[in-house]
Amino acid sequence: MLKDMVNIMSFIDQSLCTGCKTCLLFCPDDAIDYLDGKCKVDPKQCTLCGCCENSCPFGAIHPTTDLTDLQIFQQTFGDPRGSSVTGGNAGRGGREIKTLDVKPTLKPDYFSICLDMGRPGVGLYLRDAEKIITALMAAGMEFAEGDFPLATIIPDRTTGKFRPDCLDVHMHSLLTEGDFHKSKLPDILKALKEVSTEIDTVLCPGLILPVDGNIENEEVLSCFDDLGIPRPVRSKINVGLGKPYSPDLSRLPPL
Numbered sequence: 001m002l003k004d005m006v007n008i009m010s011f012i013d014q015s016l017c018t019g020c021k022t023c024l025l026f027c028p029d030d031a032i033d034y035l036d037g038k039c040k041v042d043p044k045q046c047t048l049c050g051c052c053e054n055s056c057p058f059g060a061i062h063p064t065t066d067l068t069d070l071q072i073f074q075q076t077f078g079d080p081r082g083s084s085v086t087g088g089n090a091g092r093g094g095r096e097i098k099t100l101d102v103k104p105t106l107k108p109d110y111f112s113i114c115l116d117m118g119r120p121g122v123g124l125y126l127r128d129a130e131k132i133i134t135a136l137m138a139a140g141m142e143f144a145e146g147d148f149p150l151a152t153i154i155p156d157r158t159t160g161k162f163r164p165d166c167l168d169v170h171m172h173s174l175l176t177e178g179d180f181h182k183s184k185l186p187d188i189l190k191a192l193k194e195v196s197t198e199i200d201t202v203l204c205p206g207l208i209l210p211v212d213g214n215i216e217n218e219e220v221l222s223c224f225d226d227l228g229i230p231r232p233v234r235s236k237i238n239v240g241l242g243k244p245y246s247p248d249l250s251r252l253p254p255l
């Protein structure tokens with residue numbers, strides 16, 4: 001039986017596969033190949049999203065088993081059913097940015113940045129994610145203390161360099177967050193602009209800052225102007241429906 005399995009991830013039992021190609025319609029990462037009347041999973045392209053697992057009318061596709069730590073990492077970010085065991089942290093990101101205004105996680109005079117890399121159907125290789133993270137850390141971004149999924153492949157949190165054995169891993173998408181002193185905003189924007197020309201995927205950065213009643217922050221927006229970056233046209237405001245318990249936020253009126 002094992003010799004009929006293509007790999008140990010999402011595998012297709014070749015003795016059951018009729019070559020009907022139904023599974024091809026379910027794979028968002030073009031990771032299933034049709035060859036000689038059978039379908040096979042390409043382990044280099046598969047992101048372990050699990051979308052194909054229930055697609056086969058003949059029961060030829062089997063669930064993922066015996067995952068390595070890197071495959072668990074892949075599955076954490078790729079499986080929409082929410083398999084998340086990496087770092088013991090549910091979800092894809094590090095912290096819940098919607099609660100930054102009531103948690104003592106963002107230091108005074110610091111902004112936060114959310115990095116959404118890749119997309120289902122576009123994907124990314126971790127070597128591109130490393131380029132983004134290292135460029136931003138060189139520009140002043142810091143990771144928060146504590147565990148978050150991406151930390152499991154970043155042994156050195158001062159440079160953001162990834163584990164060398166993971167650079168060719170293919171992912172659906174990757175999400176992480178970091179903080180930086182607000183004086184570093186021009187450097188962060190410049191780094192984003194430069195690294196966006198060096199990657200073979202899509203990058204959607206989100207700037208997170210306390211608005212404190214000042215929604216049109218000219219000081220911030222002028223940094224975009226200086227670098228020739230169009231001012232953001234989309235924003236989201238979280239009002240923090242909770243009682244602030246950070247001493248740093250004592251200036252805010254009680255809710």
Ligand code: SF4
Nearest residue numbers: 017018020021023056
């Ligand atoms: S859906 Fe099942 S039987 Fe059809 S090609 Fe895919 S694995 Fe083979």
Ligand code: SF4
Nearest residue numbers: 027046047049050052
């Ligand atoms: S697990 Fe996802 S990426 Fe891998 S073959 Fe199935 S649908 Fe494609």
